[in-house]
Amino acid sequence: MAEYINLENLSLINFVSSVGRSLIRVSVSRRNRKKVFATHSRKLSFLSDQNIPLKISSGFFKLDKQYLNKAESVFKSFYKEKAIQKIKERLGLISERFDHRPNSIKVLGLKNRWASWSPKHNLHFHWKCAMAPVPVLDYIITHEMVHLKYPNHSPAFWNELDKKMPNYRKYETWLKQNGVKMSL
Ligand SMILES: [Zn+2]
Numbered sequence: 010m011a012e013y014i015n016l017e018n019l020s021l022i023n024f025v026s027s028v029g030r031s032l033i034r035v036s037v038s039r040r041n042r043k044k045v046f047a048t049h050s051r052k053l054s055f056l057s058d059q060n061i062p063l064k065i066s067s068g069f070f071k072l073d074k075q076y077l078n079k080a081e082s083v084f085k086s087f088y089k090e091k092a093i094q095k096i097k098e099r100l101g102l103i104s105e106r107f108d109h110r111p112n113s114i115k116v117l118g119l120k121n122r123w124a125s126w127s128p129k130h131n132l133h134f135h136w137k138c139a140m141a142p143v144p145v146l147d148y149i150i151t152h153e154m155v156h157l158k159y160p161n162h163s164p165a166f167w168n169e170l171d172k173k174m175p176n177y178r179k180y181e182t183w184l185k186q187n188g189v190k191m192s193l
Pocket residue numbers: 152156162
């Protein structure tokens with residue numbers, strides 16, 4: 010059952026940095042004496058003695074009350090874990106179309122970008138990739154995989170990307186327009 014929480018405890022929700030635009034915004038409303046917090050497209054409720062700090066259930070984010078003061082790191086860990094699972098799964102399929110593989114994948118809080126690569130063939134993804142719909146995530150991964158062969162956005166890079174994912178422009182546009190609506 011969702012609990013009634015004092016508002017002064019809630020500065021914690023203002024943690025979310027942005028990629029392009031802010032992805033998680035919080036608004037407060039009262040319903041049946043409960044305070045309900047909209048976290049992008051999902052509501053947030055508080056529970057006691059849940060066995061994990063944060064979960065999604067019945068369409069709600071449910072945060073254990075004892076983690077209220079650590080909500081920022083709890084949310085980030087939650088998204089990171091989801092991102093790693095999703096990226097590994099999609100990369101497994103996508104890399105079959107390539108003759109190279111990344112050495113490692115990391116999920117971090119990147120500044121103003123969804124993903125990046127390093128000359129040592131490591132790929133880095135923003136934890137907010139967890140919120141991307143699968144075709145968009147596939148585009149993000151495919152883009153970085155092509156960079157392992159073509160480091161710059163040269164004509165050869167775009168040509169190769171077009172071969173691997175002929176409809177990529179659609180997802181690039183989607184990311185620019187809808188980043189703010191991404192949800193788990
Ligand atoms: Zn690029």
